[in-house]
Amino acid sequence: MESIALLIAASLNAGTVLAIASLGLLINEKAGIVNLGAEGMMLCAALAGFATVVHTGSTLAGFAAGMAAGAVLAAAFGVLVIWLNTNQYATGLALSLFGAGFSAFAGTGYVQEKLPEQASFALPLLGDMPLLGPALFRHHPMVYVCVGLVLALMWFLWRTRAGLVLRSVGESPESAHALGYPVRRIRLLAVVAGGALCGLAGAYVSTVYTPLWVEGMIAGKGWIALALTTFATWRPARVLLGAYLFGGLTMLQFHLQGMGVQVPSQILTMMPYLATVVVLVLISRNPTWIRINMPASMGKPFYPGA
Amino acid sequence: MTDLNKRSLIKLAALTAVASAALIGCGKKEEPAPAPEAAPVAEAPKAEPLKVAFAYVGPVGDGGWTFAHDNARKAVEAEFGDRVVTTFVENVPESADAERVLRDLAGQGNKLVFGTTFGYMEPMLKVAADFKDVKFEHATGYKQAENLRTYDSRTYEGAYLAGVIAGAMTQSNTLGVVASVPIPEVIRNINSFTLGAQSMNPKIKTKVVWVNAWFDPPKETEAATSLLNGGADILMQNTDSSAVLQTAEKMGKRGFGWDSDMTAYGPKAHLGSAVINWAPYYKKAVAEALDGSWQGNTGSWWGHKEGAIDLVSIAEDVPAEVKARIDEIKAGLKDGSFAIWKGPIADQDGKEVLADGQVADDAFLGGIKFYVKGVEGKLPN
Numbered sequence: 260m261e262s263i264a265l266l267i268a269a270s271l272n273a274g275t276v277l278a279i280a281s282l283g284l285l286i287n288e289k290a291g292i293v294n295l296g297a298e299g300m301m302l303c304a305a306l307a308g309f310a311t312v313v314h315t316g317s318t319l320a321g322f323a324a325g326m327a328a329g330a331v332l333a334a335a336f337g338v339l340v341i342w343l344n345t346n347q348y349a350t351g352l353a354l355s356l357f358g359a360g361f362s363a364f365a366g367t368g369y370v371q372e373k374l375p376e377q378a379s380f381a382l383p384l385l386g387d388m389p390l391l392g393p394a395l396f397r398h399h400p401m402v403y404v405c406v407g408l409v410l411a412l413m414w415f416l417w418r419t420r421a422g423l424v425l426r427s428v429g430e431s432p433e434s435a436h437a438l439g440y441p442v443r444r445i446r447l448l449a450v451v452a453g454g455a456l457c458g459l460a461g462a463y464v465s466t467v468y469t470p471l472w473v474e475g476m477i478a479g480k481g482w483i484a485l486a487l488t489t490f491a492t493w494r495p496a497r498v499l500l501g502a503y504l505f506g507g508l509t510m511l512q513f514h515l516q517g518m519g520v521q522v523p524s525q526i527l528t529m530m531p532y533l534a535t536v537v538v539l540v541l542i543s544r545n546p547t548w549i550r551i552n553m554p555a556s557m558g559k560p561f562y563p564g565a
Numbered sequence: 566m567t568d569l570n571k572r573s574l575i576k577l578a579a580l581t582a583v584a585s586a587a588l589i590g591c592g593k594k595e596e597p598a599p600a601p602e603a604a605p606v607a608e609a610p611k612a613e614p615l616k617v618a619f620a621y622v623g624p625v626g627d628g629g630w631t632f633a634h635d636n637a638r639k640a641v642e643a644e645f646g647d648r649v650v651t652t653f654v655e656n657v658p659e660s661a662d663a664e665r666v667l668r669d670l671a672g673q674g675n676k677l678v679f680g681t682t683f684g685y686m687e688p689m690l691k692v693a694a695d696f697k698d699v700k701f702e703h704a705t706g707y708k709q710a711e712n713l714r715t716y717d718s719r720t721y722e723g724a725y726l727a728g729v730i731a732g733a734m735t736q737s738n739t740l741g742v743v744a745s746v747p748i749p750e751v752i753r754n755i756n757s758f759t760l761g762a763q764s765m766n767p768k769i770k771t772k773v774v775w776v777n778a779w780f781d782p783p784k785e786t787e788a789a790t791s792l793l794n795g796g797a798d799i800l801m802q803n804t805d806s807s808a809v810l811q812t813a814e815k816m817g818k819r820g821f822g823w824d825s826d827m828t829a830y831g832p833k834a835h836l837g838s839a840v841i842n843w844a845p846y847y848k849k850a851v852a853e854a855l856d857g858s859w860q861g862n863t864g865s866w867w868g869h870k871e872g873a874i875d876l877v878s879i880a881e882d883v884p885a886e887v888k889a890r891i892d893e894i895k896a897g898l899k900d901g902s903f904a905i906w907k908g909p910i911a912d913q914d915g916k917e918v919l920a921d922g923q924v925a926d927d928a929f930l931g932g933i934k935f936y937v938k939g940v941e942g943k944l945p946n
Contacts, residue, residue: 510791
């Protein structure tokens with residue numbers, strides 16, 4: 260029982276990274292923009308966050324720097340795809356490759372650095388409960404912030420006027436434009452917000468999750484976050500559940516090995532990716548699932564004059 | 566057009582002047598300083614410095630494996646001064662790139678080239694065949710040639726010493742190892758760690774998690790977390806980063822440094838560091854290359870006896886009698902009176918692999934593909 264509680268704890272922690280990045284991408288996609296650059300933004304943000312903590316000693320400053328790095332890259336991406344109408348997929352891929360290379364280059368000086376010791380966290384009273392305490396209530400605050408983010412995003416998208424405008428821009432930019440909404444500026448804001456969240460996730464990886472900087476340390480989490488938005492059919496709550504599930508799969512492979520379960524570790528390493536593919540296939544077989552929630556103009560360029 | 570040509574000509578001339586000035590400057594620097602007390606023996610005029618190159622698999626800042634190699638490179642520079650010039654290339658992947666880099670290093674006039682990971686074996690063999698006048702040294706491999714020899718260190722001695730401490734310090738009688746790739750070297754280290762622990766406490770069990778990578782800190786962190794969650798209270802790793810020790814520190818458990826002294830990465834968790842010191846071997850290889858006694862087609866496997874392996878920075882809370890036991894083992898390794906792999910040793914299923922009193926030879930050690938008794942889980946094949 261104890262070990263299951265700890266497995267849950269580790270899964271929530273691993274899933275939080277995926278969820279934060281994926282929520283950012285969800286905002287992008289709700290506004291009609293697909294940003295394949297998540298991996299690159301997260302890497303640059305991981306480095307920015309790590310370097311900031313090395314110099315200032317403050318994890319919060321590190322998060323802020325990571326968000327800023329993600330937002331700046333996303334803004335560049337946004338200008339390219341929204342105003343210059345470059346292909347979203349190609350530009351996003353370029354951003355991913357650029358981010359991986361640039362962070363490796365700029366980060367060479369930080370490979371050996373160490374971060375100051377971090378306090379451990381526990382909620383008062385709740386954290387002392389047997390089983391539930393270690394499973395749910397002794398996490399880094401970011402784990403709870405992430406849950407809050409999901410609720411906030413649900414409220415924003417479906418309960419506010421701004422959220423409605425954002426969604427309309429993703430569904431039919433022409434109609435939104437005809438109604439007088441500045442479609443391009445709204446899309447850019449969404450892209451920047453998404454980049455900031457990807458950046459936050461990246462900084463969380465390098466400053467809290469694995470307090471180190473190593474080239475390529477995001478190791479595919481950005482891609483899983485991208486797959487997650489589809490997996491969750493663009494619903495924030497499902498994003499969170501999916502993220503925990505994938506986080507759980509990552510941890511489960513090591514957990515099973517530790518328990519001596521005889522599964523080749525290479526197969527376990529493939530599991531999160533395999534699960535992504537299976538889920539994609541399953542939901543693609545059900546057109547209504549996709550059609551109801553998928554932003555109709557996702558990935559399509561918008562020409563205001565046309 | 567003429568104008569352009571003139572301008573570029575002037576530029577070229579200026580560049581040449583600067584470059585030659587720089588070259589002359591460099592040349593001066595490289596000239597051996599006149600020996601303060603000229604050697605009375607008529608030696609051959611001092612030749613150009615020996616160019617020595619190193620190809621590393623990771624960054625020199627990994628704080629572990631590559632860091633240890635680079636420290637030895639610096640020791641070589643310090644020892645031989647202006648008689649050698651060393652260069653290194655880091656982050657050379659164990660792929661087709663390795664051959665390109667090695668070929669490049671040989672082509673640049675390096676006369677002694679070290680490749681520091683197992684995966685360079687085939688590329689080194691190929692490049693060595695094309696550069697007969699260059700001497701190649703390959704770490705942890707087993708293929709040799711006229712101008713290619715191998716060297717390795719007995720990392721399992723460090724693992725055993727770490728095991729002795731872990732066996733004395735564990736409360737849960739469960740140890741964890743974050744392992745990289747299932748090759749005999751790593752399996753031997755897991756086994757030796759377990760044997761060391763069992764020498765202090767026969768009830769010890771070892772859990773193993775394979776991450777299938779030498780250097781992947783997030784994965785190493787996750788593997789370490791799952792081992793600690795699964796009941797292990799002391800961790801050892803055969804991966805290249807400090808992530809496992811850092812995880813132990815974060816979760817209030819204990820761990821070891823591997824390859825290099827990692828005290829700084831987990832001051833509270835750190836029980837000791839099993840370090841490799843490549844300097845004695847590198848100094849020997851360079852000295853041999855300098856005096857012409859270098860021989861290919863050989864292999865060296867150095868341990869504590871030759872100063873290549875040690876357990877350092879043992880934590881203060883390790884009891885004195887355990888520290889004494891460590892010193893005893895070290896002395897035994899030094900004079901050859903102590904053998905780590907001495908029977909009776911049984912494998913995981915209880916089958917005897919070394920009879921009572923039998924000491925394993927290097928061929929046996931090089932081919933270990935089983936877990937000893939007390940290691941849990943199944944060995945991936």
